[in-house]
Amino acid sequence: FDGCSDLSDGLCVTLKTYYSTLKFSVLVWLITLVIGFTVAYFLAFHVRSSGMQTLLFVLCTIPFWTSNVIRMISWVPLLGRNGLVNQTLMGMNLIETPIEWLLFSDFSVVLAFVHLYTMFMIVPIFNSMMRIDRSLIEAASDSGASGWQTLWNVIVPLSRTGIIIGSIFVITIVMGDFVTIGVMGGQQIASVGKIIQVQTSYLQFPLAAANAVILLAVVLMIIWGLTRLVDIRKEL
Template identity: 80%
Template sequence: MKPASRPMLARWRLHGLPAGLQASPYALVFLLFFVLPLVLIVAVSFWDSTEYEMIPAFTGKNYAEIFAGCSNAQDMCVTFRTYLSTFRFSALAWLSTLLIGFTVAYFMAFHVRTARMQTVLFVLCIIPFWTSNVIRMISWVPLLGRNGLINDFLLGLGITDQPLDWLLFSPFSVVLAFVHLFTVFMIVPIFNAMMRIDRSLIEAARDAGASGWQILWHVIVPLSRTGIIIGSIFVITLVMGDFVTIGVMGGQQIASVGKIIQVQTSYLQFPLAAANAVILLLVVLMIIWGLTRLVDIRKEL
């Protein structure tokens, strides 16, 4: 060992490794499994292709093909209609999971007194994750189908004289599946934010004469906004890129951006699928940027 390196080793033993060396393994993993795949997707999105091969030549025809016909103001193009459908599913799933997730989190944070019972309720929330998402979606078929339990129940009571077709393989069933799958991603961050609320603030508001609704709206909701934003980011990003749920619960009849990318990949149209993926990534990043403008998540955490 060189004499010049001995003081450095002694300093490392005394003070530890420099921060740059400590972070280098994590930075390497980040570069290999996050940055590099994104760079490859962006690069492939500018490649040319035929029915049989991809040609690594710079071209913008993939993006031009995606937005073909979108300049016509009177007739909305396929891309805009697809994004509008995806935004609609995201908005409905977000609103439904927010209402359910906030209610469940509020109950566990302010009405369940013991940590043991809170743990039990948390386990009940995550039990569905012990099985496949596809199995959980398929479990709705016996309930929502034309000969399912719900239609049999409605027919038996005389509420309807024929089975309801819109219960399954429809936008309703897609949103229902999203709520079933992703509500827990809203519950956890909101519950974590509520548990950090100083209970003396609620007592002070109650002593000042505030009603229960006033305490909820003016104290609990503002102090839970970090959890609401984090949960919203989880749900919106998951729904925007989803194609399995829409394919299964929509009966392969409902379009979404994720579904289009999956179909293009299955037909080996990788450059076109990569271009769609880049556009979807930019749209999702803009949504996340807009949500993070509402609250400084790093400061709040």
């Protein structure tokens, strides 16, 4: 987007905003997918007791017992210039001055998104993994497949439905979010949702509606692309 100087200022800003929104969606999707798949795999295949599975699963939902705003604000005393992280690092003489990019930055926005929405990835993947026939894994092991081969060739394909559903949840929520970006970005980071919210507050309803329609179209295209990978109706 460095070459967007050839375009009008308004169009340039709009393109950069959509690019920023897509960037956050992709980053959060990748991180939540890795964490969600890892947690779901551990709960489904390494925790043998159903009671322990239930207990650990409930522990994963504890952050959802409070509102999103409270969970976001809880990062401020940790990541701020005089927060716990900076004070600890300075106390250990690992840094001389506070790290500025921990809060009100792209890092803090992505961190908050991951904290808020990883559960939306864990649940559908865990549900798919619990439906996998364990005899298939035993057959792969008996055939001489390594753990990684079994994971990649058996578990991942059979968990595809959960991965797609979790991806749809995370991407669509992040694409339209404006509260998290506003709070954790210090009102300095733009997103399509934030622009729509600002335009609405200034009674610029035609512009807000236009952006909302474009955002909806982009989200629907992403969902359509994801659902082409698996027939969710048959898998559920």
